[in-house]
Amino acid sequence: MFGLTPFERKSYDLFNAFHDFENDFFGENALQSFKTDIKDEGDKYVMEAELPGFDKDDIKLDISGNDLVLTAEHKAETEDKKDKYIRRERTYGSYQRSFDLTGIDTNNITAEYKNGILTLDLPKMQEVKPETKRLEIK
Template structure:
């Protein structure tokens, strides 16, 4: 029988190299370049979502709630210009990151957000289940 080891078949076409450029160039980090790291912890009555967004200003971060989908986006734009003698150097860098989360079972009207030290914290209160009240009905 064949060995049960995973293998990767390489195709020698231009589209393969173009489509997988990020993964080929950056290795395993190529899949994570367009995302940001996020931790979600269960705190009993709420969830705590911590998203690492270092280098962003608060005004560059957007939080959008549409139905049961919470979307966090961050856009970063920097421009550097250096003039020295007859030499001019200009550099620009742009980046945007987007992650979406299912928030069904969350009290969306009570979500709170805070951004400090490069970490966005969202407090996501759980929906409190209401138990139907039972009562005794007298027979007349």
């Protein structure tokens, strides 16, 4: 019965007021991924992925079978620095998402990264209409 209610039972810690604040506010996996928009422009799809703070070299695009795997990685700073942080919120790690490429011409995909937005042009496969022939009767 409790699974049907829209509220969760949580235990709050008075000594840690911001315990799981990000997950409560943004949702479970909101901070572990990146946002994408995909538009249909007739002959192609255009995908825009928000990847702010990444260098172009930190982003990898791999095609495996019928899947496009987009990976972005923030590398951790070296521990040689003796900075005395009071608070550190920027995270380091990798983000990865997969997209289905069914119906996409994978040989002609183009990608551009500018101002924190990765733009992919995904051209649609041209429909191959079956060839019709007339057979001659002997």
